[in-house]
Amino acid sequence: MDFELSNDQKMLVETAQTFVKKESPIGRARKLREDETGWDRAAWKKMGDLGWMSLPFPESVGGFGGTFAEVLLIVDQLGTALVPEPFVESVLLAGIAILRTGTAEQQERLLGPMIAGDTSLALAALERGSRYDVTCVDTRAEQRGAGWALTGEKYFVLNGHAADHLVVSARTSGEPGERAGLSLFAVAKGASGVHTQRVQTMDGRHAAIVKLDGATAELLGSAGTAADVLDEVMDLGAAAACAEGAGIMRTVLWMTVEYLRTREQFGVKIGTFQALQHRAVDMFIETELAKSTSILASIKTTAPADERAYEISKAKAQLTASGHFVVREGTQLHGGIGVTDEHDLGLYFKRMQALGALFGDEDFHLQRFSSMPQFTAL
Amino acid sequence: MDFELSNDQKMLVETAQTFVKKESPIGRARKLREDETGWDRAAWKKMGDLGWMSLPFPESVGGFGGTFAEVLLIVDQLGTALVPEPFVESVLLAGIAILRTGTAEQQERLLGPMIAGDTSLALAALERGSRYDVTCVDTRAEQRGAGWALTGEKYFVLNGHAADHLVVSARTSGEPGERAGLSLFAVAKGASGVHTQRVQTMDGRHAAIVKLDGATAELLGSAGTAADVLDEVMDLGAAAACAEGAGIMRTVLWMTVEYLRTREQFGVKIGTFQALQHRAVDMFIETELAKSTSILASIKTTAPADERAYEISKAKAQLTASGHFVVREGTQLHGGIGVTDEHDLGLYFKRMQALGALFGDEDFHLQRFSSMPQFTAL
Amino acid sequence: MDMSFSPEHLAFREEVRAWIAQALPEDLATIAKVDGHFEHTDVMRWHKLLAAKGWVAPQWPQAVGGPGWDATQRFIFSQELELSGTPMLSPFGLMMVGPLIIQFGSPAQKARFLPKIFAGEEVWCQGYSEPNAGSDLASLQMRADDDGQGNFVVNGQKTWTTYAQYADWIFTLVRTDTTSKKQQGISFLLIDMKTPGIEVRPFLTTGGTPAFCETWFENVVVPKENLVGPLHGGWTLAKALLGHERTLIAAVGQSSRVLRRVKKIALETTASGKRLLDDPAIRLRIAKMEVKLRSIEMANFRALAGAQLGHAPGPESSILKIRGSEVIQQMFELAMDVMGPASLTWFNEPGVVPADQEFVGSTFNYIRASTIYGGSNEIQRNVIAKMILGLPSK
């Protein structure tokens, strides 16, 4: 048993900390809320130069050959300043989906420029009414000559407004709810039949509602077998939420502690009030517990599918409960200032709310793992 | 809208307070834990003399013609000292069941002596595996000459070890889970075919597992139609739990506040510690909220069946959540002394646990009312 | 004990309902239907309609325009307004400074201010908190110095001056004596917002709406006739205000609306093709919130019934602010969870989510303030610990 970081991993973390401090303090996320894209191509390129997007990909496609664990170490640090670039969307969601399904040529063509920080990607897996169920897909794919045409609507596609390529799930057969018949397609930005509506999300970022009206698409991998890959990338998204959430909680905890240490009322520092002290301690406890299960999620990203699902569901349930607790208590302990848009706390609060609602909320994950055979294997 | 007590009701409350103070302070409940019956026939007789058992019954059977609300006012007061006599069991459970179903002769014969405090009653409605579902009855009734013979087992029959008559639910037709075919029977103490095993319960009281092996019984009312009455008396039991729980919470709250006011550690009264103050305030809040819904339950005891069920379920869910919170926090704030058998707090803690587990726990009631049509009538 | 309203009260409720249904302008009704955001002008339009009907100040004495209702009528009225989703009126004139002027003001002050508050011709805001005097209000530092010519000269800063950008007047707590102990040198002063030297800067809440302002005062000259109550006696007025209409702060009506909305969303939303309301986890969470709401509602009823009989508010009423504000937050947390990923919509074009879900996210954020404003729940707990439970201070 070993929870120490390797020297390479430590260096990675330090690089990310430096990046956050020098290139992307929280003020950047605040400012980019007003931006139409919501993130910055120059920063994205810099992240590419740092090699971050290459981490989990094999050398054959220009990757570094590392593991998801390294990616998540970065994600944790990015969480501390809410770095808004589409790192998780491009690397862990669409990127891994392409890696798992695409031909060598597709991998090279679609992943290469993303790894370099020249393009970004998005995964369009969910639809209105599918909530968190990746099998609940109504979008249909039909062969049209050598290519495919997609018809349907994808909902709240993270980074869908800016991505150079979308990875879209669609049915080549079967009915919503069935695992068989799900396929993945690459759809280029501005391809014919694609109508992208930008939507603003609470956390100051953007997503898209993507209407597909016979949209030109290329099949990734073989038709009808994408369910397992969709499960995997959704689990990776959940693990990333755990990592980013851990970074957020740590930040909010210490921001709150600092406030308690300095804010005076009734002639004393409010941090002397025992009731507030105990609540800060509970924030600390939840932060530590969520950090612990975020490590769990990170380790289990490469476990066999059933173990991965079982353990990541537990971690995401913990993250959601702990994360909401920490940012809500943090707000209350800040008093009035915490509900002003001017204070950074609200940015973390909102991002945490988003992380809770993405990749399966607490109920979803509790129901998922408690319905698996492991739950009753006594 | 009026939540004032009438003068008669006020007098009733005062009488009950005096009774508790003079005749039955908490020490009596403590002492009677060691008793085989768990309660005292002389005290029971005194309660009869005070007219309490007569309250909800019509004058035709020697009753006072009052309402359930008066009964519950008494129950609340009895809760403050955990008076162990089988008041709810005899009056609201078995008593009302007999009143609703029995012939005039049966009512007079079975209720009269109970009202006078000479006999006690018990309701045997549940079985192993029925949990809180009164329709889940396996016990069978067969006609035998002019009478009936019952075969089956009744589980955790409150006061079943001491009651002079049991009111037993059994099937004259149908299968477990069906509402039709349920009938009620009176079974005399020591009747042939009745085997009573006394069981001790956590709250220092006793119940019985009653094995019926062709036990001699008399039918109450007409066969097969008892489901509605069983619903009603279970709701009355739940309302009584709300009332008794309110009395318990009030007692534990002020016992805890008194401890905080007087106990010294670190050279000061521990009630000066803000963290403990705030927790005591939350105990106070829960006590007040549960008291409020206990009034609700009391008022709704006479409402139409669906409204009664809907509202009493809400009250019992609140009682269970609030009650557990109050006694558990009370224990924690007492520190070590609260987990000793010598301290009275534990007696209240245990009785509250029992009230939570009887007449439907929180989950049962949440599920019940949220499955009713009212829940989605927007 | 009886929970039913008398026939007279039931008839009153019908009257109120019918009037609201016909009086609320169609464009406001459209917003109300989806719990949308009302602009200041919307609020004042509704204020004036209520004023014209004579229903705008239920808690005022009849002599100054109140309708002469009993406690139950006031409760019914307030609940009907909340349930129908009409614009929430600005409380600063009607509920706060108005009653204080009625109780402590001079005849001239009453004549000058009350009719315009009633008619909605002058809008008020509140100047209590300062950057270093939030929970610890008695630490306030804004000064009002006697200029010897019949005026105070006011210097300092107020914050959380809600909707000061729309206000004609502000009522303030100011320090008139800097030598005496904290509470004792404070006075209650009315200030015309058009006076030179006042600067207002609105700022956004986390809900994305401009509800709060900072307000600066630099050598603002205020005639002494604007002092309400005795000089240095402002703390008494501030405390008196806290006692007003405690039974109306549980937000039961608002919470009921949100609960109904949550159920509606859960009925309309599907997950894996099934209605979300049929998901047992969701249903139980909604049920649990209904239980909590019902318990506050009952506590509110009890307080109200006591008020109806002329009793002073009992201890049960003191819990209403704490639990009411917590429950409304939890209701919005639940609403967010029920919406799922769509809950993240943020001021988008219509159609991204159903219209009645559009503003849930904004209010979910803003409502975090409910446990902070009006005396934070921590302060409320301190007060209950001391005043009701009798727990000792150090």
Added chain:
Amino acid sequence: MDMSFSPEHLAFREEVRAWIAQALPEDLATIAKVDGHFEHTDVMRWHKLLAAKGWVAPQWPQAVGGPGWDATQRFIFSQELELSGTPMLSPFGLMMVGPLIIQFGSPAQKARFLPKIFAGEEVWCQGYSEPNAGSDLASLQMRADDDGQGNFVVNGQKTWTTYAQYADWIFTLVRTDTTSKKQQGISFLLIDMKTPGIEVRPFLTTGGTPAFCETWFENVVVPKENLVGPLHGGWTLAKALLGHERTLIAAVGQSSRVLRRVKKIALETTASGKRLLDDPAIRLRIAKMEVKLRSIEMANFRALAGAQLGHAPGPESSILKIRGSEVIQQMFELAMDVMGPASLTWFNEPGVVPADQEFVGSTFNYIRASTIYGGSNEIQRNVIAKMILGLPSK
């Protein structure tokens, strides 16, 4: 980062499992299977079996009998014991006074006491708390006065002296200097329970078991050689004790057992003819507890991995006692709820409820103490607020 055990550690786990399976006497195994209550004699039988194997004092240095395990082995061993439900050994000798004697004792004290603790030939109890010195331990008043003849004369009262009725020795904190400041006049003294003047009165816990005692000391003569560490230096020893084996106090193994039991009960119990585990509300509650347990287990792993590398316990370990004790309570609350009305059974004949449900109620009651003993969770929170979060004191 790696959560798996090394092959050596896995082999060790197998060895431990196999040994427990064959070494635990059959009658004890029967009790273990249903989480029944072990009598003192049962505990000591098991102690002696472990001692004979050389495994009774994993945390002791090899020189005094420890097995020389690393942190992971100690963790595995402790977890296997908890999971198998073997009698929990009395910690007072092995885990508390033993390590203190090892660290602070004289060679003579080591030779005198350690072998008998190890062998289970002398049973210890703890004399710290007094009726007016619970959370505030430094207020203790039991006096040890120098009689000028090489002895202390001890007078006073200790309480919560767990299982003192079975103890041969008690280790105490006593006041040897009444003039200096609270913590400074305290000494650490070992007292033979057979000394005249000691009276022990066991009392029941709310769980119905005689776990605690009050112990009175009247002119009890204790030779000075029984003083451990410096005179008036007892507080240092008391603090040192708190640092021992923090990673083992999360009760993860015990909570895991209860969770497994809860699932088993939910599988066996029917409601309206259906398995309770298929009731979505019950299943979700169990799932939620599994999540909580897993998070503590992970925090425990982290602390352990740090210890394995020789790191001082990090902040993550300080939370283990708080959350571990809360979670074990919640586990038993859940177990009670899953049992339903049958959970109210209380020391009845076999057969009233299934054997493995018989003692749930007793432990549910007793376990309320877990958030109180060993430094209440309130004290723990005070400590974390100050030591880790750096929050100011008044």
